[in-house]
Amino acid sequence: MNAPKEARSGLNQAIRNAMLIDGEWRQAESGETFAVFDPATGEEIARVPAGGAADIDAAVAAAGRAFAGGTWRAMMPAQRERLLLKLADLVEQHGDELARLETLNNGKLLAFSQGLEVGGSAQWLRYMAGWATKIEGSTLDVSVPFPPGTRYSAMTRRSPVGVVGAIVPWNFPLLMAVWKIAPALACGCTVVLKPAEETPLTALRLAELALEAGFPPGVLNVVTGDGVPGAALVAHPGVNKITFTGSTEVGRLIGARCGQDIRRVSLELGGKSPVIVLDDCDPAHAIQGAAGAIFLNQGQVCTAGSRLYVARRHYDQVVEGLGKVANATVLGSGLDPASQMGPLVSSRHRDKVMGLIGTGRSEGADIVAGGTALDRPGYFVRPTVVANAACKDLTLVREEVFGPVVVAMPFDDPEAVLAEANRSEYGLGASIWSNDLRAVQRLVDGLDAGTVWVNTHNIVDPNMPFGGYKASGVGREHGRSAIEAYTEIKSVCMAY
Numbered sequence: 001m002n003a004p005k006e007a008r009s010g011l012n013q014a015i016r017n018a019m020l021i022d023g024e025w026r027q028a029e030s031g032e033t034f035a036v037f038d039p040a041t042g043e044e045i046a047r048v049p050a051g052g053a054a055d056i057d058a059a060v061a062a063a064g065r066a067f068a069g070g071t072w073r074a075m076m077p078a079q080r081e082r083l084l085l086k087l088a089d090l091v092e093q094h095g096d097e098l099a100r101l102e103t104l105n106n107g108k109l110l111a112f113s114q115g116l117e118v119g120g121s122a123q124w125l126r127y128m129a130g131w132a133t134k135i136e137g138s139t140l141d142v143s144v145p146f147p148p149g150t151r152y153s154a155m156t157r158r159s160p161v162g163v164v165g166a167i168v169p170w171n172f173p174l175l176m177a178v179w180k181i182a183p184a185l186a187c188g189c190t191v192v193l194k195p196a197e198e199t200p201l202t203a204l205r206l207a208e209l210a211l212e213a214g215f216p217p218g219v220l221n222v223v224t225g226d227g228v229p230g231a232a233l234v235a236h237p238g239v240n241k242i243t244f245t246g247s248t249e250v251g252r253l254i255g256a257r258c259g260q261d262i263r264r265v266s267l268e269l270g271g272k273s274p275v276i277v278l279d280d281c282d283p284a285h286a287i288q289g290a291a292g293a294i295f296l297n298q299g300q301v302c303t304a305g306s307r308l309y310v311a312r313r314h315y316d317q318v319v320e321g322l323g324k325v326a327n328a329t330v331l332g333s334g335l336d337p338a339s340q341m342g343p344l345v346s347s348r349h350r351d352k353v354m355g356l357i358g359t360g361r362s363e364g365a366d367i368v369a370g371g372t373a374l375d376r377p378g379y380f381v382r383p384t385v386v387a388n389a390a391c392k393d394l395t396l397v398r399e400e401v402f403g404p405v406v407v408a409m410p411f412d413d414p415e416a417v418l419a420e421a422n423r424s425e426y427g428l429g430a431s432i433w434s435n436d437l438r439a440v441q442r443l444v445d446g447l448d449a450g451t452v453w454v455n456t457h458n459i460v461d462p463n464m465p466f467g468g469y470k471a472s473g474v475g476r477e478h479g480r481s482a483i484e485a486y487t488e489i490k491s492v493c494m495a496y
C-alpha cells in the first residue's frame with residue numbers, strides 16, 4: 001500500500017517550505033506553519049507557512065507594484081508570451097518531478113498527474129501564451145451629430161484588469177493554478193495565488209519555475225494557508241479581481257463580498273452532473289463511459305457524472321456492469337503502478353464522503369457496490385454504486401459528494417429525463433450517450449449545463465469555454481472567455 005520508495009525519492013528538493021512574495025521565499029509573518037500530508041499513508045510530508053492577512057498585504061502590495069510600476073503591464077506582449085512559453089517548457093522538463101509531487105500530496109494516480117496535471121498545465125500555458133499577442137479591440141462607427149462639422153472615430157481597447165487574487169481547490173492543484181495564472185499573466189495582470197491548504201506543494205514548485213523562467217518579482221506571488229488568507233485576499237482593496245474555484249458554499253461568501261466591494265469576480269463552483277444513457281446506446285459502452293465519468297480522480301472532479309440516468313431496458317445490465325467495475329478496482333497509492341484508484345485527499349474529506357454514504361443508507365439507498373472505506377492507513381473509499389430505482393430524492397442525488405459515488409436511476413421517457421437531469425441547483429456538466437442525432441440534439445438544447453458532452457465525459461480543452469449554469473458558478477474560463485475575464489474594455493472616442 002505504501003508508495004514504492006523509488007517513486008518518492010528525490011522529491012525532498014522539490015518540496016518548498018516557504019511562500020513566494022515579491023520574488024523572495026518567505027515564512028509567514030506570524031511564524032506559524034501547518035502540516036501537509038500524503039493521503040495514501042496519512043504521513044506528514046511537509047510543513048508550509050500558515051499565511052495570514054499580513055502576508056496577503058505584502059503579496060498584494062508586491063503584485064500592485066509589479067502591475068502599476070509597469071514591469072509587467074508595460075512589457076511587450078511578445079515578451080510575456082515568451083516567458084509563458086518558457087514556463088511551459090520548464091513544467092515539461094520537470095514533469096516527472098512535478099507529477100510525483102502532485103501524486104504524493106494529492107493522492108491521484110501518477111498517470112493522471114503526468115497526463116492531466118503536468119501535460120495539461122504545459123498545454124494551457126502555451127495556449128494562453130499565444131493569446132498574449134492576440135488581444136484585440138474593435139473600431140466603431142458612431143453617429144454623434146454635434147458640434148456641426150465634427151466627426152468622431154471610436155475604438156475599444158482591452159486593458160488588464162490589474163491585480164488578480166486566485167483561489168484554487170485541491171482536486172487538480174497544479175492545473176487549477178495554471179488555469180488562473182496563465183490567462184491572467186497573458187493579459188498583463190499580476191497574480192496572488194492562494195492554493196488549497198491540503199495541496200500547496202506543486203503551486204510552490206510552479207512559482208519556483210516561474211522565477212527560473214524569468215518572471216519579474218511580484219508578478220506571481222503564492223501565499224499558502226487556509227480560508228483565512230483566502231478571505232483576506234477576497235476583501236483586499238488592492239485586488240482588482242478575484243477568480244475562485246471551489247465549493248458553492250465558499251463561492252457564495254466570496255460572491256457576496258465582491259458584490260459589496262464591486263470587485264470583479266469569476267466563480268467556478270460545485271456540480272452534480274447527469275450522465276444520460278439513451279435507449280440506442282450499447283450497454284458495454286455506457287458502462288465504460290459511466291465508470292470513467294464518476295471514478296476519474298476518485299470522483300473528486302467538479303463535473304463528475306454522479307447522477308446516472310439509464311434507459312430502462314439497459315438499466316439492470318448497466319448497474320451490474322458498473323458494480324463489477326467498482327468491485328474490481330484496485331485501490332492503492334497513486335505512486336504504485338498497480339493502483340487503479342488512489343485515496344481521497346484528506347481524512348476530513350474521507351469522513352465527509354462516508355457521512356454522505358451513511359445518510360444515503362439511512363434514506364434507503366440500495367448500495368450495490370462499495371460503500372465502505374478501507375480499514376488501513378490512508379484515506380481510501382471504495383468506488384460506490386447506488387441503484388436508486390425507487391427514491392428520487394436521496395441526499396446522494398441532490399448534494400455534491402465529490403467522491404467515487406454514483407447513483408443510477410432508470411427512465412422511460414427522454415422528455416422526463418431532461419426534467420430530472422435539470423432538477424438540480426447545479427449546472428456544470430452533463431453527458432449524453434447515444435447516436436440518435438435527434439434525441440441528442442433535443443437534450444443538448446434543453447440541458448442546463450455549462451458543458452454538454454456527447455459519448456464522452458470530463459473532456460476539457462484550453463480553447464473550450466468552461467463554467468457553470470445556476471449555482472455552479474459565474475463566468476467562463478478558457479478560450480476567448482478567459483481573456484475577457486482578465487481584461488477591462490475601454491472605449492476610446494476621438495473627435496476630428
Ligand code: NAD
Nearest residue numbers: 168169170195196226227230231246247250268269270302
Ligand atoms: P473549498 O471551497 O472548501 O476551498 C477552495 C479554496 O477556497 C481553498 O483554497 C480554500 O482554502 C479557500 N477558502 C476556504 N474558505 C474561504 C473563504 N472564506 N474565503 C476565501 N477562500 C476560502 O473547496 P474544496 O473543498 O477545496 O474543493 C472542492 C470544491 O471545489 C467542490 O465543490 C468542487 O465541485 C469545486 N470545484 C469546482 C471546479 C469548477 O471548475 N467548477 C473545479 C474544481 C473543484
